Amino acid sequence: MSLLEMSGLTKRFGGLLAVSNFDLSLDAGEIVGLIGPNGAGKTTVFHLIAGFHAPTSGEIRFKGGSIVGSKPHAICRLGLTRTFQIVQPFAGLSVIENVMVGAFNRERDAVAARRLAGEIVDVVGLGPRRDMPARSLTLSDRKRLEIARGLATRPEMLLLDEAMSGLNPTEIDEIIGLIRRIHARGVSLLIIEHVMQAIMALSHRLVVLHHGEKLAEGAPGEVARDRRVIEAYLGEGA
């Protein structure tokens, strides 16, 4: 049984067909990359999976159960969480407090939640800045914070939305390392990314989305050589 399964996933916003008949399944332990030109509908797919939008039609199953119509917090409790393309920290809270919000999903008690949050903060490398207010973090650190907060909910699956955007090459390498560490802890990942070198290096499998439809799927090397994929990117001028 796949960990996450989407079939016939479709989302229409008024006259705009954002996602059309999208099928995808992920097994536990996989890292799957979701790529495509800007506006292809990738983030919309994330919104649909995570419960922020209801699909117009189609099915989404997580751990065998349908999550269509569930609210984001319920989906998080099941073990699936996401990060946002534009980072959304709790600006007024400190780093550790941000992560504690996630930790409270697994620990009812504040002391235990703080302990769990502290571990996660160290895993993502924000240890020295644990008491800093989130609003004073650099972009790179905010992205780590976003990932940390998701990790604290002890997910089985993490959806990462352009975690590398806006980062310099050193920071990108650091995040790649972090993602590998997360994967090693047993978290499956579905990643949206435009930084090609990163997603090629990380993914077991790539899925290409174009105008809301699946264009190609396969091993990174194959997909990169697929003519249709190349045309889609060059054609859109991504």
Add this chain to the structure above:
Amino acid sequence: MTWGLLLQAVVSGLLLGGVYGLVASGLSLIFGVLRIINFAHGAVMMLAMYTTYWLFALAGVDPYLSVILTAPLFFVLGVVIQKVVIEPNRSAAEHNQLLLTLGLALFFENLALVLWQGDFRTVRVAYSNASFMIGEALVEVPRLVASAGAVLMAVGLFWFLRLTDVGKALRALAEEPEGAALVGINVSRIRAASFGLGSACVAVAGALITPFFYVAPDVGESFNIMAFVVVVLGGMGNFVGALAGGFIVGLAESLGAAFLPGSLKQLVVFMIFVLVLLFRPQGLFGGSRDR
């Protein structure tokens, strides 16, 4: 409930509705451009009414004529308020901006209370009691003039926004703030102008109703609430909707007064308010930007 009473209710509702529409148009304009809900709107109306009263009591200026003075005066007041209080806080949290205008409302209302006490004052002119009949319904001339004048002003505002450069700049700023700045519109000046214009509208409305409405520090409060209801009903930032909404609310209120005892008519209006906010927050006619 006779047909005569019903007709009277409809007539009264339409008459007051015009005034509501003008008050709401000003509020809608302010919201459209500044994205704030101006709690001080009613207080400005109240100040305009006092101004009209004092011009009448001390200098014998006819309330309708005094509009020539009041409108520009309160345009300036609006601009000053916007530049001094509102603009410096434009990046504050939404609820804080709301509290800001609330603070202004409290200040002005109670300033009036301190200066002029809470006694009702009235402006009595020769035509205060003039009236005629339409069928079984009594139409009081001052109310008719107020409604007609309000509609005229609202229509004038509409054409101003359509045809003049300042008007177009206002609409541009309401629709697309970044784009407006890019094409060279003097954003801060237009923002100030929007508050000025909105205040001028509500000031004119205030002046127009003094021949038949009491003047007191709390008179603005009830119009405030009505204005919120009308703007929400008509659609935030939709000026035509505000006028139409004004008539709808005016009718609802007076029909409520005809059918319900005491002051329960207000309940009708509040319920419309809550229902619209819950089920059709963009208003009956759609706002300038959906929530």
Add this chain to the structure above:
Amino acid sequence: MIAKAAGALAVTALIALPPLLPKYHLEVLISVLFWAYLGIAWNLLGGYAGQFSFGHAAFFGIGAYTSTLLLLQVGLTPWVGMILGGGLAAAFGLFEGYLSFRYGLKGPYFSLVTLAFAEMLRVVGVNTKAVGSSLGLVVPSTRAAPEMFMFSGKLPYYYIILAMGALALALTWKIGRSRLGFSLAAVRENEDAAETAGVDALATKLRAMALSSFLTALGGTFYAQYFAYIDPTITFGPSVSIGALLPAIVGGAGTVLGPILGSFVLTPLSELTRYALRGRAGADIMLYGAILVLVISFLPQGIVGLVRERRARAGQR
């Protein structure tokens, strides 16, 4: 260190001094604690959950009228009536909250709806003979009967409101450090992110609403018993709604001590203004309006925010 000592001193003074105070000063102190209490109650929903209610008078009035009507009609002691009023107010709050939050009302729209609900209750009150209409209700207070929440002299009322304030304070403090507190902060800061992190935003907001409305209603009963007279305009009107939010805004919304500090600043100021401009009704509210504008403009985090900023800056040097 200094803060703890000052705090201990303040608490001791609050407990020990009042029997020695002249009547007028005691009345002002009761007033200060009363508005501080209402501010603490409001703060749970407004400051902690970030949902600014402009209509908290609705709950205040429900509390005041429930206990008073039960007292007058059935002879029920206000001590019990208070809890029943609180329960009723919480139910109304949940109704109001569910309607608003379920339909996605946020920010100013939520504020307006709460205002509308309070006004609706006021209009109903004014037009209902059974609850006394605009004439209001007089609460019997001629004899002392502690079991009926009636005391001779002001001192017992002082200690009651002090206890209520202390309990509300302790509750706020405890919540702030708990799972609910973190959920509230998350929802306040960023609702979407909170949901993603597993926080049920709707349930969290409703919990805050229930607590806030329950506590506010208890304040209504206190008011009825202390002032011995209630009417729809006093209890459901804007003066309570605004009075409940001001201390929190001035002192620091979303902080434990904010409402207390705010009330200790505002209430004596309003008393002073009323005294200085004797006979001039409205002078104190005018001052409130000006203070509100000034605080939002220059001190948006309130007094507590200012203190924190100073400390942070001192720590960085």
